[in-house]
Amino acid sequence: MIWLLLLAQLQDPATLSQQGSQALRERRYPDAERAYRQLLKVEPANPAWHMNLGIVLHSAGRYRDAVPEFEAFLRARPAPGPVHLLLGLSRLKLTQPCEAIPVLEKARMWNAEQAVVELADAYYGCRRFAQAARTYEAALATKHKSPAVARQAGHCYWEARQYPEAKRLFSGVTQQFANEADYNYEYGDTLVRLEGPESGLAYLEKAVAKQPDLLAARGELGKALQALGRAAEAIPHLEAASKGDPVLLLPLSRAYRAAGRTAEAEQTQAEYRKRVTTP
Amino acid sequence: MLRVLITGLIFAAFPIASTLPFTLFTGESARKYLPATMPGGVAVFDADNDGLLDLFFPNGAPLPAGRKAHALHGNRLFRNLGAMKFEDRTAASGLVGTGYDFGAAAGDYDRDGHVDLLVSGLRGIALYRNRGLGVFEDVTAKSGLDNLGRWSVGAAWLDIDNDGDLDLFVVNYVRWDPTTEKACVVEGQPDFCHPRFYEPQPNALFRNNGDGTFSDISESSGIGKHAGKGMAAAVADFDLDGKMDIFVTNDRTFNFLFRNVGGGRFEEVAFDWGVAVPASGNPPSAMGADAQDFDNDGRPDLVYTALRDETFPLYRNTGREFADATVSSRMSILTRAMAGWGIVFADLDNDGFKDIVAARGEVLSGTGSRGPIAKEPLSWLRNTDGKVFAAGEAIVAPKALYRGLAVADLDNDGCPDLVATSLQAAAQVIRRVCPVENKWLKVQVDAPGARVEVNGQWRHVTYTSGYASAYHGPLLFGLGRKSTANVRVTWTDGTVRHLESVKANQLIMVKR
Numbered sequence: 036m037i038w039l040l041l042l043a044q045l046q047d048p049a050t051l052s053q054q055g056s057q058a059l060r061e062r063r064y065p066d067a068e069r070a071y072r073q074l075l076k077v078e079p080a081n082p083a084w085h086m087n088l089g090i091v092l093h094s095a096g097r098y099r100d101a102v103p104e105f106e107a108f109l110r111a112r113p114a115p116g117p118v119h120l121l122l123g124l125s126r127l128k129l130t131q132p133c134e135a136i137p138v139l140e141k142a143r144m145w146n147a148e149q150a151v152v153e154l155a156d157a158y159y160g161c162r163r164f165a166q167a168a169r170t171y172e173a174a175l176a177t178k179h180k181s182p183a184v185a186r187q188a189g190h191c192y193w194e195a196r197q198y199p200e201a202k203r204l205f206s207g208v209t210q211q212f213a214n215e216a217d218y219n220y221e222y223g224d225t226l227v228r229l230e231g232p233e234s235g236l237a238y239l240e241k242a243v244a245k246q247p248d249l250l251a252a253r254g255e256l257g258k259a260l261q262a263l264g265r266a267a268e269a270i271p272h273l274e275a276a277s278k279g280d281p282v283l284l285l286p287l288s289r290a291y292r293a294a295g296r297t298a299e300a301e302q303t304q305a306e307y308r309k310r311v312t313t314p
Numbered sequence: 315m316l317r318v319l320i321t322g323l324i325f326a327a328f329p330i331a332s333t334l335p336f337t338l339f340t341g342e343s344a345r346k347y348l349p350a351t352m353p354g355g356v357a358v359f360d361a362d363n364d365g366l367l368d369l370f371f372p373n374g375a376p377l378p379a380g381r382k383a384h385a386l387h388g389n390r391l392f393r394n395l396g397a398m399k400f401e402d403r404t405a406a407s408g409l410v411g412t413g414y415d416f417g418a419a420a421g422d423y424d425r426d427g428h429v430d431l432l433v434s435g436l437r438g439i440a441l442y443r444n445r446g447l448g449v450f451e452d453v454t455a456k457s458g459l460d461n462l463g464r465w466s467v468g469a470a471w472l473d474i475d476n477d478g479d480l481d482l483f484v485v486n487y488v489r490w491d492p493t494t495e496k497a498c499v500v501e502g503q504p505d506f507c508h509p510r511f512y513e514p515q516p517n518a519l520f521r522n523n524g525d526g527t528f529s530d531i532s533e534s535s536g537i538g539k540h541a542g543k544g545m546a547a548a549v550a551d552f553d554l555d556g557k558m559d560i561f562v563t564n565d566r567t568f569n570f571l572f573r574n575v576g577g578g579r580f581e582e583v584a585f586d587w588g589v590a591v592p593a594s595g596n597p598p599s600a601m602g603a604d605a606q607d608f609d610n611d612g613r614p615d616l617v618y619t620a621l622r623d624e625t626f627p628l629y630r631n632t633g634r635e636f637a638d639a640t641v642s643s644r645m646s647i648l649t650r651a652m653a654g655w656g657i658v659f660a661d662l663d664n665d666g667f668k669d670i671v672a673a674r675g676e677v678l679s680g681t682g683s684r685g686p687i688a689k690e691p692l693s694w695l696r697n698t699d700g701k702v703f704a705a706g707e708a709i710v711a712p713k714a715l716y717r718g719l720a721v722a723d724l725d726n727d728g729c730p731d732l733v734a735t736s737l738q739a740a741a742q743v744i745r746r747v748c749p750v751e752n753k754w755l756k757v758q759v760d761a762p763g764a765r766v767e768v769n770g771q772w773r774h775v776t777y778t779s780g781y782a783s784a785y786h787g788p789l790l791f792g793l794g795r796k797s798t799a800n801v802r803v804t805w806t807d808g809t810v811r812h813l814e815s816v817k818a819n820q821l822i823m824v825k826r
Contacts, residue, residue: 196623262641285595
């Protein structure tokens with residue numbers, strides 16, 4: 036009899052809900068999960084229990100399990116709201132940025148400021164760099180304004196090959212990132228492309244000085260030096276960088292030739308033709 | 315007959331654009347079949363021998379069928395009435411076509427004094443013989459020309475064996491099969507696929523037998539051994555040995571330079587001459603190309619278009635190889651943000667230095683992720699001194715997805731005008747008024763490959779123009795302030811003719 040009474044009490048939705056929310060507040064996630072699963076047995080069509088269970092699972096770091104619960108909620112309540120943000124965050128945690136984009140776009144419709152950085156992260160993760168850049172830049176007009184976000188916006192414009200925009204953002208954070216090799220490489224590369232090799236050379240040299248094994252920077256530095264007629268200086272950088280990127284064997288062969296090292300030039304060009312299958 | 319008036323053109327120092335009632339049909343749909351981003355060129359030539367240059371536009375068709383089904387898909391011929399007025403003569407011309415067409419090459423292959431047309435298309439090529447007065451007949455079958463159903467973007471008439479008649483080089487792009495074509499997505503939206511998803515094709519070479527027929531010598535010439543993704547051909551005698559060579563741009567693969575070694579044979583020397591790939595080592599999306607002497611040293615140089623961030627590579631011919639002048643000429647900075655198709659060396663202000671004019675537009679769909687920035691203007695890159703280029707005046711024409719481009723003096727005022735095509739938009743005719751203090755000379759030499767020197771500037775007779783386009787007309791030289799010119803014409807057999815102190819501002823015909 037007592038057992039039946041207890042069961043009736045446990046199956047009472049109000050009680051279960053209270054237990055679930057309290058357990059969640061106290062980070063007793065297994066208890067909270069048990070309560071909401073119980074509720075879903077009683078009221079399987081109630082989207083609120085799906086949402087709450089999703090929150091519990093998300094909070095417990097079980098993002099894969101949280102996703103179907105958020106999706107079940109959104110099927111019943113598709114209007115833009117916080118669950119879109121939660122689902123988007125779960126997708127991001129699962130490294131599914133492309134899948135996160137549509138829900139985070141809806142989350143942004145619900146609250147532009149809240150979801151903007153997460154949406155930018157999703158675009159970035161999905162390699163939609165131009166949209167990522169514009170979204171990070173939009174975040175700069177919100178509470179998220181910071182040199183790091185500006186740097187990231189510049190980085191995305193650089194990835195998207197929108198160099199004037201990248202330059203605009205990079206130039207505003209030079210002080211904060213002056214000692215970062217990647218920053219000097221990207222800014223230097225941007226200046227080379229926009230204004231010529233002489234403009235970006237100092238940044239590329241700094242990037243290489245800070246991190247000699249940053250081969251992409253060494254490749255760009257080598258090409259810039261070669262374009263400036265400084266073949267002998269270009270050669271060591273191109274030799275190093277071409278070990279990771281066979282495309283650089285061609286500028287290396289031309290640098291050898293300009294430096295009078297004809298045999299090496301021919302050998303390197305032959306190596307380039309052998310190794311570079313056209314993209 | 316529809317008479318088109320291009321009136322109200324204001325005389326000014328800046329180019330003024332007007333449109334022709336021809337809209338380039340692409341057949342683009344949500345499926346984004348690749349051919350829809352590739353049309354189309356323009357051919358400028360005198361179809362009726364009245365001394366005025368007429369305009370021919372190849373046109374697209376619905377996809378994937380690739381067959382013209384409506385008047386809107388037809389190729390078009392516009393007769394030049396003078397004073398920048400044109401009338402549509404398509405109906406009487408016999409040039410409407412049947413398939414999806416991209417390019418046109420103009421040349422008098424049968425040497426009857428009337429300029430003929432070769433039209434390149436998605437599933438083959440068509441040869442139209444000009445019977446006179448701008449009336450053409452399709453002689454493809456009886457000519458023996460057969461591109462084996464391959465997708466050809468453009469073609470070039472040239473005399474490979476110096477026998478006086480025009481042979482034909484056909485630029486083939488990729489193998490395209492709509493039933494197996496991948497559906498691609500760019501930045502989350504359906505768009506045209508990258509060329510890596512398509513198989514390369516060899517180009518084709520046909521020798522003119524002199525009797526109205528052609529022989530396919532693609533294999534015996536060596537041309538057919540090289541598969542690429544050909545976009546354009548620029549023809550010149552690059553090594554000045556009296557034989558015409560062929561440069562071919564390839565889309566994201568190594569370019570070809572076919573050196574004519576005589577006997578109907580060519581060797582591919584792009585790497586040896588330094589033009590297979592730009593200095594970066596990354597093969598760009600090489601598009602349209604032109605070969606003329608921009609530094610006035612007597613050797614034909616090279617330029618070609620590519621896409622954003624690839625720059626438009628510019629090469630200076632040193633006689634033994636091409637030196638990459640993209641950075642030193644400042645072309646790298648000027649063109650970094652450009653996506654280009656048609657490109658032509660032309661002295662737009664008659665100052666004695668050949669400038670560069672480019673037809674620009676994104677390769678990706680205007681309805682895709684690049685939407686807001688897909689349309690671009692036409693650009694004038696001014697040659698300041700034979701070494702360095704600078705931004706020229708803005709060309710007053712709307713931003714569009716430009717493709718084909720030809721530069722020609724359409725109103726015979728001695729100043730080059732522009733004709734440009736763009737996807738799903740009306741063709742632009744842009745009249746230019748040159749500075750009056752700068753003189754000019756037009757030289758007509760009906761000998762393909764002949765080299766013409768005027769006051770230290772050089773041009774050679776060629777009929778290709780940038781991307782999928784053709785120009786068959788007099789060579790126009792800007793003379794700057796000089797009121798006379800010394801002219802020297804060198805034929806491919808070495809014969810030379812000098813003309814001293816020729817008065818400026820006229821057209822002269824030079825014969826052997």
